[in-house]
Amino acid sequence: MANENVRMWTELNIDLKSHDMLMNALGPIFQEVYLSQKNRPAGMGFYDFVVGDIHGIRVKELREHAKTGGKVVATYCVFVPEELVWAAGAIPVGLCAGTQFSVPIAEEVLPRNTCALIKSSFGFKLGRVCPYVQASHLIVGETTCDGKKKMFEMLGQLQPVYVMEVPNKKTERSRELWHGEVLAFKDMIEQLTGTKITAKKLGQAIDLVNKRRLALQRFYNLRKVRPVPISGKDALLATQVSFYDDAQRDTQMLNALCDELDKRVAAGQGVAPKNAPRILVSGSPMAIPNWKLHHLVESTGAVVVCEESCTGTRFFSDLVKPAGDNLDEQLKAIADRYMNIHCACFTPNDERPDDVVRLAKEYQADGVIHYNLQFCHTYANEAVKMAKRLEKEGIPLLRIETDYSDEDAGQLRTRIEAFLEMIKH
Amino acid sequence: MISVGLDVGSRTIKVATFDTAVRDCLVTETGANPLRRCQELMSGINYDRMVVTGYGRHLVAPALGGEIVSEIKAFAVGARHLYPDCCTIIDIGGQDCKVILLTDAGEVQKFEMNDRCAAGTGKFLEIMADTLEVKISGLGNLALGATRTVQINSLCTVFAESEVVSLIARGEESGAIALGLHRAIASRIATMARRVGTRKRVVFAGGAALNPCLYRLVAEQLEVELTVPPQPQIVGAVGASILAQNFHSAANI
Numbered sequence: 291m292a293n294e295n296v297r298m299w300t301e302l303n304i305d306l307k308s309h310d311m312l313m314n315a316l317g318p319i320f321q322e323v324y325l326s327q328k329n330r331p332a333g334m335g336f337y338d339f340v341v342g343d344i345h346g347i348r349v350k351e352l353r354e355h356a357k358t359g360g361k362v363v364a365t366y367c368v369f370v371p372e373e374l375v376w377a378a379g380a381i382p383v384g385l386c387a388g389t390q391f392s393v394p395i396a397e398e399v400l401p402r403n404t405c406a407l408i409k410s411s412f413g414f415k416l417g418r419v420c421p422y423v424q425a426s427h428l429i430v431g432e433t434t435c436d437g438k439k440k441m442f443e444m445l446g447q448l449q450p451v452y453v454m455e456v457p458n459k460k461t462e463r464s465r466e467l468w469h470g471e472v473l474a475f476k477d478m479i480e481q482l483t484g485t486k487i488t489a490k491k492l493g494q495a496i497d498l499v500n501k502r503r504l505a506l507q508r509f510y511n512l513r514k515v516r517p518v519p520i521s522g523k524d525a526l527l528a529t530q531v532s533f534y535d536d537a538q539r540d541t542q543m544l545n546a547l548c549d550e551l552d553k554r555v556a557a558g559q560g561v562a563p564k565n566a567p568r569i570l571v572s573g574s575p576m577a578i579p580n581w582k583l584h585h586l587v588e589s590t591g592a593v594v595v596c597e598e599s600c601t602g603t604r605f606f607s608d609l610v611k612p613a614g615d616n617l618d619e620q621l622k623a624i625a626d627r628y629m630n631i632h633c634a635c636f637t638p639n640d641e642r643p644d645d646v647v648r649l650a651k652e653y654q655a656d657g658v659i660h661y662n663l664q665f666c667h668t669y670a671n672e673a674v675k676m677a678k679r680l681e682k683e684g685i686p687l688l689r690i691e692t693d694y695s696d697e698d699a700g701q702l703r704t705r706i707e708a709f710l711e712m713i714k715h
Numbered sequence: 716m717i718s719v720g721l722d723v724g725s726r727t728i729k730v731a732t733f734d735t736a737v738r739d740c741l742v743t744e745t746g747a748n749p750l751r752r753c754q755e756l757m758s759g760i761n762y763d764r765m766v767v768t769g770y771g772r773h774l775v776a777p778a779l780g781g782e783i784v785s786e787i788k789a790f791a792v793g794a795r796h797l798y799p800d801c802c803t804i805i806d807i808g809g810q811d812c813k814v815i816l817l818t819d820a821g822e823v824q825k826f827e828m829n830d831r832c833a834a835g836t837g838k839f840l841e842i843m844a845d846t847l848e849v850k851i852s853g854l855g856n857l858a859l860g861a862t863r864t865v866q867i868n869s870l871c872t873v874f875a876e877s878e879v880v881s882l883i884a885r886g887e888e889s890g891a892i893a894l895g896l897h898r899a900i901a902s903r904i905a906t907m908a909r910r911v912g913t914r915k916r917v918v919f920a921g922g923a924a925l926n927p928c929l930y931r932l933v934a935e936q937l938e939v940e941l942t943v944p945p946q947p948q949i950v951g952a953v954g955a956s957i958l959a960q961n962f963h964s965a966a967n968i
Binding site for chain 2: 691698700704707708711
């Protein structure tokens, strides 16, 4: 199998030497962060397997699909309506952008004062270290921030890129613009695949993705329980994998994991000590393998119970409303659903602090950690409003700004320890 | 019962012993092997319990059998012990600076701390003193004696050093440069303090509180009176030694 993978990577024009270094680095990190955890649900075995073979079997599936003429559409962001991709018989795959490894490669081109997520994603392409990027026929970007917007222009010189325009306001005019973008994306995907999207196929795709969203909702609901049956790290990993795994299989795996967690909950079995502080993390997305904050928090004795982020509730909290067999209505329902993501790219975005206050209560959080990637101006600025709101609500808040490197781990640990001491009494 | 508080900082190690009151306090260089340094320090001391804080706490505590608390908690308890009406602490240490706001009951209500680099910390002043060829102990007085000042725009230690080098090359007097550097740090810590808020007695702790110019500028910028303890570096160690006295209750709060 190892040789087969190497052959596949070679065919995909992967820089094997660099790729080996990345894979060799990931193993020990995963061991330290994940496999050393105690009391893990057996259902996490699937996700351990997925990470253990992260550039193997799933890439192979995508290649098999491509061999029969199928298309692979890579995305970065929860705004890209994957239903349209599935409906055209293509496979959407969420790309990861969560490692320091590809940052120095990107810095050869991109300005240093760019957020780690943008640099990491660009570095993956520039350094040819990600087989998912290499195996995709189209990368779909979006205009959720200026850094990404400009990076996509440069990425487009290396591989076909299509950018969706996400509006900045939530007015009626903005909704119209976005609706138009969804229609244009449908045309684009039809053109790429040579397949007409019908109401029947789109209805099936809506159902497919909604089912995964429901599974994720069920999964997160279990995290509301005290004592919480699963660690924040494990929950984050399952959510991260949902971005790029097959939707149907992922739904099955999530539901199987939930069945196991149901039993834990019924038995009152928690993953952390009963008095462990419960933390809600809110802010920038954590792309795989970015487990830095969760690892720091959970190795300091707390447990993360929810993520208000794109690798958390924003990914699944709303369903696309079923719209029968009418294609126009389906497309409208899709546009409405995606427009209701409370991303910091909007101004104003007052729904987000409301969400955090509501989630903190629902998940019985003792405190909130606001996490933003350095140079992510939208989330950094929203943190100011968030701080005022949470102070008013009497919910303790720690604001953290960081990147993917480990150089600030000491300072972060001090601040997290002090925050936990503060909220424990 | 004799308890020991050990504050293993990036630049210095502070030890405080406590039985019914604070007994001995000691400040020494951290050096390159803080664990060995702590072992040497503790070999001559009889004690029942120990609490370790500071940057090296996770290295030292397991080896010496101590409990761990964060610097924030240690400074809160230490400052409160020294000044029962203290509700705000400004601490500028070797590689970090922080502002801590306490409730009337002495619990940490809010705090801010610098992110990652040595910008605006004791280490920053040390490097600038080197560049200006004065001892760190004389840097504050050099600045206080200045007849004019210059604007230092950068707080990054590396960039500020090159800024200082160009000022020297321009023939600027070192007193004016020193004053500019102090003003830059004071303004940074004052911004942090305004973000957290200041209340009641404001204690200025950490090694940088020994610097008379910084003391004056921070007080001026914040328009508050600052209290500097007789030994401002040992506030964290004192707090740790008190926490060690009743660690079981401390561990549960």
